Amino acid sequence: MRRPAVIAHRGYAGIAPENTVAAVERAAAYDETAMIEIDVQPAACGTPVVVHDERLEGVRDGRPLTDATGLVRDTSLEALRETRVLGTDATIPTLADVLDAVPERVGVTVELKRPGTGSLRVGEALEPAERDRRRDAWRPFVERVVADCDAFGGKLLFSSFCEGAIAALRDVTTAYAAAPLVRDDPAAGLEIARRYDCEAIHPPRSAIRGPESAAAAAGVSDDGSAIDVLERAHDEGRAVTVWTVTNWVQFDALAAAGVDGVIADYPGLGRVVSDR
Template sequence: MSRPTRSRPAVIAHRGYAGVAPENTVAAAVRAAERDDTAMIEIDVQPAACGTPVVVHDDRLEGTHPRDGRPLTDADGLVRETPLEELQETRVLGTDETIPTLATLLEALPDTAGVNVELKNPGTTDLRFGEALAPDERDARRDVWKPFVERVVDECRAFDGDLLFSSFCEGALAALREAAPEYAAAPLVWDDLEAGLTIADRYDCEAIHPPRNAVAGVPLATTEYAGLPAAEPELDVLERAHEDGRAVNVWTVETWGQFDQLAAAGVDGIIADYPGLERAASAAASRTDRREP
């Protein structure tokens, strides 16, 4: 999401609002796109055994949902070792929804929808997650990602809606800038804010995506989340990014209170698990205003 002119942040549906829908499925994405308050839909892509980009988050098919312990799918094994035909028959979170190809999901969306494509895994275990790479490593990591990123870009070219590509891996963004420099890009930040800002500078990214506790001066900053400790950040990623003309889209928000804190701080986008958080935050603020003398 590039810097918006709106006073409230843009809402980005995390995996198609994973809190209320089977994540990363066509049904979730379509339902999210139907909401007027959804600016973008965030999805995760990695390759099937044949290299076709599929929309799924975890690198393994087994596992349990972090909230309620349900099996993530009715299959097991590594996504990148599973034939495409099997993936397309794999049920997600006990529903009739299956793991879609990227092309199938994009075809189901209107051109008015925006999509944030997270480049999750190119088909390898060596990801160099969350690192700003040394000069002698960048070309090698770009080449690891290049075949998969080119496949993803090819699938996306038929989609006329807005596209934003993000990744925790510098190699993915390097490959994207070489394959399709016209698309917006954003580094996802884990436990190293300086590395995220460095990568954003290095590839002239339009945005940066830090975790929700990385914004200085916000109560959330003193809570432990993702890779960051429960301590005030040593640098102001929001101020630094805005000085450089970059949007700050924060992940992942689950409550209206979290939404309200980050909106008040001036972030540009909020990647949310639930729809309607902005409306709930606005309603709560309105009730508070009415109670004040």
């Protein structure tokens, strides 16, 4: 069985404070880590910062997201850099801080999460006029993200649930790989991948048909009526990286199905895949 590439979800969010320098440093230390996935959105000044949620308050697995409140996009960079994450001493970093902490042998998947506005069109293949509006809304932030990433010497891939973000990226540069993130509509994800000649597509694990009965227990779809996103993407020459894997049963089922990569919350899930 071929072993998929392992992408550390927010720096292996299951074992470290997600999207922090501490998390990416720890994730990079594992030999199995091919890439580290992070989320970016702007601080009030427009500087790209690495944080997932739109708001600073909230709860993740019983822990407060941060010790602050308010919208990330309305919060100063100085305040964000002092904001502690998930009850730890780790704070919200800038994108530049995170990239400085990643060795060049490890790649980075940069999810374009929000452009600094509250209005998003998530998971949709847009009509031309709306596509242009959304591209223009994303472009200033994407330009700043790309400028920070240009200093990184390792492999980079950009992803987003929003077509406007992918469109803006392709306008700003064609130097980096791109992948639409799929939520509920694999057909829309495949269409976006075609429009921008994306190198990959990132569907949820439930969108992948499993080759054996273990797939259903692993949360992998075996619905014959569904689009076979894995087959179609591979036929078109695109890699398929699946989110989010939390245990070895899921990992094995997805490896058997033939995915190219898994975005995982924990390290070690595929360590002995060839023995199981």
